[in-house]
Amino acid sequence: MSPRTIGVTEVALRDAHQSLMATRMALEDMVDACADIDRAGYWSVECWGGATYDSCIRFLNEDPWQRLRTFRELMPNSRLQMLLRGQNLLGYRHYEDMVVEKFVEKSAENGMDVFRVFDALNDPRNMAHAMAAVKKVGKHAQGTICYTISPLHTTEGYIKLAGQLLDMGAESIALKDMAALLQPQPAYDIVRGIKETYGEDVQINVHCHSTTGVTLVSLMKAIEAGADVVDTAISSMSLGPGHNPTESLVAMLEGTDYTTDLDMDALLRIRDHFAAVRPKYKEFESATLVDTDIFSSQIPGGMLSNMESQLRAQGAGDRIREVMAEVPLVKADAGHPPLVTPSSQIVGTQAVFNVLMGRYKVLTGEFADLMLGYYGECLGERNPEVVEIAHAQTKKEPITERPADLLEPEWDKLVAEASALDGFDGSDTDVLTYAMFPSVAPGFLASRDEGPKNVGKTPEQLKAEATSSSDAGRAVQ
Amino acid sequence: MSPRTIGVTEVALRDAHQSLMATRMALEDMVDACADIDRAGYWSVECWGGATYDSCIRFLNEDPWQRLRTFRELMPNSRLQMLLRGQNLLGYRHYEDMVVEKFVEKSAENGMDVFRVFDALNDPRNMAHAMAAVKKVGKHAQGTICYTISPLHTTEGYIKLAGQLLDMGAESIALKDMAALLQPQPAYDIVRGIKETYGEDVQINVHCHSTTGVTLVSLMKAIEAGADVVDTAISSMSLGPGHNPTESLVAMLEGTDYTTDLDMDALLRIRDHFAAVRPKYKEFESATLVDTDIFSSQIPGGMLSNMESQLRAQGAGDRIREVMAEVPLVKADAGHPPLVTPSSQIVGTQAVFNVLMGRYKVLTGEFADLMLGYYGECLGERNPEVVEIAHAQTKKEPITERPADLLEPEWDKLVAEASALDGFDGSDTDVLTYAMFPSVAPGFLASRDEGPKNVGKTPEQLKAEATSSSDAGRAVQ
Numbered sequence: 001m002s003p004r005t006i007g008v009t010e011v012a013l014r015d016a017h018q019s020l021m022a023t024r025m026a027l028e029d030m031v032d033a034c035a036d037i038d039r040a041g042y043w044s045v046e047c048w049g050g051a052t053y054d055s056c057i058r059f060l061n062e063d064p065w066q067r068l069r070t071f072r073e074l075m076p077n078s079r080l081q082m083l084l085r086g087q088n089l090l091g092y093r094h095y096e097d098m099v100v101e102k103f104v105e106k107s108a109e110n111g112m113d114v115f116r117v118f119d120a121l122n123d124p125r126n127m128a129h130a131m132a133a134v135k136k137v138g139k140h141a142q143g144t145i146c147y148t149i150s151p152l153h154t155t156e157g158y159i160k161l162a163g164q165l166l167d168m169g170a171e172s173i174a175l176k177d178m179a180a181l182l183q184p185q186p187a188y189d190i191v192r193g194i195k196e197t198y199g200e201d202v203q204i205n206v207h208c209h210s211t212t213g214v215t216l217v218s219l220m221k222a223i224e225a226g227a228d229v230v231d232t233a234i235s236s237m238s239l240g241p242g243h244n245p246t247e248s249l250v251a252m253l254e255g256t257d258y259t260t261d262l263d264m265d266a267l268l269r270i271r272d273h274f275a276a277v278r279p280k281y282k283e284f285e286s287a288t289l290v291d292t293d294i295f296s297s298q299i300p301g302g303m304l305s306n307m308e309s310q311l312r313a314q315g316a317g318d319r320i321r322e323v324m325a326e327v328p329l330v331k332a333d334a335g336h337p338p339l340v341t342p343s344s345q346i347v348g349t350q351a352v353f354n355v356l357m358g359r360y361k362v363l364t365g366e367f368a369d370l371m372l373g374y375y376g377e378c379l380g381e382r383n384p385e386v387v388e389i390a391h392a393q394t395k396k397e398p399i400t401e402r403p404a405d406l407l408e409p410e411w412d413k414l415v416a417e418a419s420a421l422d423g424f425d426g427s428d429t430d431v432l433t434y435a436m437f438p439s440v441a442p443g444f445l446a447s448r449d450e451g452p453k454n455v456g457k458t459p460e461q462l463k464a465e466a467t468s469s470s471d472a473g474r475a476v477q
Numbered sequence: 478m479s480p481r482t483i484g485v486t487e488v489a490l491r492d493a494h495q496s497l498m499a500t501r502m503a504l505e506d507m508v509d510a511c512a513d514i515d516r517a518g519y520w521s522v523e524c525w526g527g528a529t530y531d532s533c534i535r536f537l538n539e540d541p542w543q544r545l546r547t548f549r550e551l552m553p554n555s556r557l558q559m560l561l562r563g564q565n566l567l568g569y570r571h572y573e574d575m576v577v578e579k580f581v582e583k584s585a586e587n588g589m590d591v592f593r594v595f596d597a598l599n600d601p602r603n604m605a606h607a608m609a610a611v612k613k614v615g616k617h618a619q620g621t622i623c624y625t626i627s628p629l630h631t632t633e634g635y636i637k638l639a640g641q642l643l644d645m646g647a648e649s650i651a652l653k654d655m656a657a658l659l660q661p662q663p664a665y666d667i668v669r670g671i672k673e674t675y676g677e678d679v680q681i682n683v684h685c686h687s688t689t690g691v692t693l694v695s696l697m698k699a700i701e702a703g704a705d706v707v708d709t710a711i712s713s714m715s716l717g718p719g720h721n722p723t724e725s726l727v728a729m730l731e732g733t734d735y736t737t738d739l740d741m742d743a744l745l746r747i748r749d750h751f752a753a754v755r756p757k758y759k760e761f762e763s764a765t766l767v768d769t770d771i772f773s774s775q776i777p778g779g780m781l782s783n784m785e786s787q788l789r790a791q792g793a794g795d796r797i798r799e800v801m802a803e804v805p806l807v808k809a810d811a812g813h814p815p816l817v818t819p820s821s822q823i824v825g826t827q828a829v830f831n832v833l834m835g836r837y838k839v840l841t842g843e844f845a846d847l848m849l850g851y852y853g854e855c856l857g858e859r860n861p862e863v864v865e866i867a868h869a870q871t872k873k874e875p876i877t878e879r880p881a882d883l884l885e886p887e888w889d890k891l892v893a894e895a896s897a898l899d900g901f902d903g904s905d906t907d908v909l910t911y912a913m914f915p916s917v918a919p920g921f922l923a924s925r926d927e928g929p930k931n932v933g934k935t936p937e938q939l940k941a942e943a944t945s946s947s948d949a950g951r952a953v954q
């Protein structure tokens with residue numbers, strides 16, 4: 001029997017540099033790798049998402065739509081893939097449905113093929129309209145399960161969610177493990193459960209980070225359970241808070257009942273390209289190589305460092321242990337949301353407030369909204385006493401409907417506001433840029449003509465640094 | 478059914494710092510972790526070997542025997558484990574049998590429990606006497622398979638070698654993968670094969686490096702196949718050319734049919750200890766995080782960098798591709814030895830000579846000895862034409878007997894020579910230090926009274942560096 005071919009999604013152009021170097025990589029440092037990426041044989045190439053869009057206009061003076069069109073042109077044979085925060089699109093609030101449709105339509109028009117649609121709370125209602133919009137333009141709608149660990153999250157629950165996503169028309173299911181929490185056994189159980197419940201031909205994509213050092217094993221188990229596609233990053237853009245190395249995946253499967261059919265020569269050229277690029281962005285890299293704390297603390301690394309800096313800003317840097325102990329309680333009161341943007345920030349900041357000012361003496365606006373249902377529903381029930389506090393503080397009523405159902409049509413208003421901006425070119429994509437990032441877009445549109453900025457070091461700077469530091473010794477076995 | 482408990486060998490005190498920081502860690506940077514290591518529940522604690530011994534006397538002015546006694550005292554409940562190069566002991570030549578016995582006897586007396594006995598060529602005759610000596614003093618004799626990939630190395634061959642080691646009285650079998658070449662499927666096949674051939678109760682220990690990024694999966698597969706003990710390093714001393722993280726192994730097995738029974742609180746304290754120590758030795762670290770090249774080149778990273786510096790020294794740095802192409806040929810002519818110390822250096826240097834001076838125009842003395850059988854037998858036949866060249870060049874006869882059988886008794890001579898050295902204290906252990914490293918021992922014995930040197934940076938130096946460099950940005954998902 002010939003081995004089963006496992007698809008691979010290469011994340012170097014999006015999640016890898018987002019996770020490793022604060023999303024700072026400029027398009028010009030990617031273009032020379034595109035021909036090899038296009039011919040390597042990936043199932044898809046992830047290359048666009050909220051943080052890359054944000055970084056383009058905030059730091060790089062790059063039009064994110066121009067970036068997308070460039071990828072489309074340079075990788076004509078590849079499925080381009082993006083990460084979409086459901087009704088939030090690439091921003092931090094819910095958008096009215098017509099804005100969602102416009103965004104998806106323009107993304108498809110400019111070259112996007114696969115839309116991985118997720119919601120931080122795993123609330124299917126927040127994904128439904130985006131998925132429908134993707135299907136309407138004839139592109140691949142991938143429904144996403146955000147994986148987390150809590151007393152309420154079970155394999156059965158994830159299998160049920162997969163069913164809801166399939167009912168909404170998902171062409172594939174992504175199991176998304178943003179915090180590297182997915183251990184081998186649950187990876188196996190969830191994938192197997194989905195296949196056994198909904199059919200072996202349901203396509204399952206598995207996305208893991210490598211922070212805890214264990215998730216390549218999880219990918220192996222997911223593959224043994226029937227997973228169809230897995231996400232990896234070329235080795236020179238891998239590991240730490242990033243992803244498992246693509247070449248290691250290839251090596252892992254050699255001799256087994258599975259194969260990748262990737263072109264190793266192309267992979268090595270892609271690797272060499274990014275090996276030369278990565279040092280340019282060293283100042284944006286975290287020092288974390290492996291961190292298994294999250295298994296006991298349940299607190300992702302980025303969330304922890306956020307809380308630490310909030311405490312330090314209040315002169316209370318020594319109270320981090322109290323805040324860490326407070327997080328599970330706040331999370332439980334909120335109904336056990338997965339801790340991913342934005343829920344991780346909302347829960348973390350409230351835990352800091354609780355420790356500094358007394359439990360729920362003051363709620364942040366976002367936490368009150370979370371408690372009142374304005375972000376959607378979680379798996380667990382929210383603590384009614386805290387809901388009451390949120391109501392009393394904000395005078396807002398708790399809701400049970402889909403949050404976006406409360407929104408008025410807003411497209412015309414967005415067009416009008418964008419039209420008033422210096423540098424606005426009249427396009428729908430400029431309106432969308434303004435809609436996603438209203439405080440950053442004006443500055444970007446005004447300066448766009450100056451062209452892209454590269455915040456990495458120049459070859460000259462790197463060379464000067466290299467000659468001033470001695471060669472590192474090489475360990476010999 | 479309760480899960481099967483997998484033993485763990487912690488390598489932080491030996492192989493981890495050997496692989497990551499050129500074996501430079503001083504005893505004083507280890508002692509504070511020993512109480513936690515002792516209570517963590519490891520199957521054994523690897524803490525001694527050739528490179529640590531060498532580094533102690535060459536760089537650290539530390540008596541390696543004193544280091545061993547300190548470990549014994551600080552970890553009374555642990556099995557201490559060492560790596561022993563068979564008839565080479567910790568040196569680079571074959572020793573006469575009585576020296577082997579003396580060394581093993583003194584090691585046991587000073588606290589060693591488990592002797593992992595290996596030979597670079599996998600020649601059982603080079604391991605037999607050391608194993609017998611270990612058994613004679615009532616300690617654990619572990620026979621080792623050095624794993625490599627070649628046209629001649631097969632799963633069946635490794636299973637057969639395991640049988641030879643068991644026949645020699647091995648109490649356990651180590652599958653040693655020094656180059657991170659062991660992929661998941663062969664890991665499974667070899668372990669399963671040994672168990673099925675010689676019985677399920679044959680203890681198998683698996684040692685992998687993490688260089689290629691794939692070997693935690695190999696450990697998982699080895700465990701599924703029945704492996705009893707695996708080697709890992711605490712996370713803060715892991716990855717890159719080192720080993721898989723201990724805490725990741727624990728996380729990997731959660732929820733499966735296997736468990737480790739390690740004390741996680743102790744692990745976290747050990748981790749924090751070495752997280753504070755590791756930056757002191759940063760200048761000795763290699764930049765390699767993951768490297769899968771070895772799967773195509775079959776050349777370990779350390780060997781490659783050796784050959785590169787040899788070429789550069791001859792002004793021929795641009796000929797590395799030719800040398801890399803020459804290596805498989807030289808390796809085949811030598812009968813396909815695994816490439817590990819010292820065979821990696823011997824084969825690599827000859828490949829350089831072949832490229833620079835013409836194929837086999839000049840043989841190194843070591844390569845001639847290898848071809849004439851003075852290092853023992855390999856799996857493959859040696860190329861008779863090259864054997865003839867070696868004979869012609871050196872006038873030495875090819876041998877087929879065990880190399881150590883040619884040696885005269887040498888203990889009394891070693892005692893006499895050591896006795897003449899400044900600082901010699903009259904002990905057998907000093908004689909052994911001289912026997913292992915005759916060119917380094919005199920300097921060490923003469924300076925021993927000055928006490929240990931720490932080549933790591935001081936806290937003050939680290940603090941000064943930290944304040945002069947800006948905080949690294951932390952990537953946020």
Ligand SMILES: [Co+2]
Nearest residue numbers: 015178207209
């Ligand atoms: Co991700």
Ligand SMILES: [Co+2]
Nearest residue numbers: 492655684686
């Ligand atoms: Co090793």
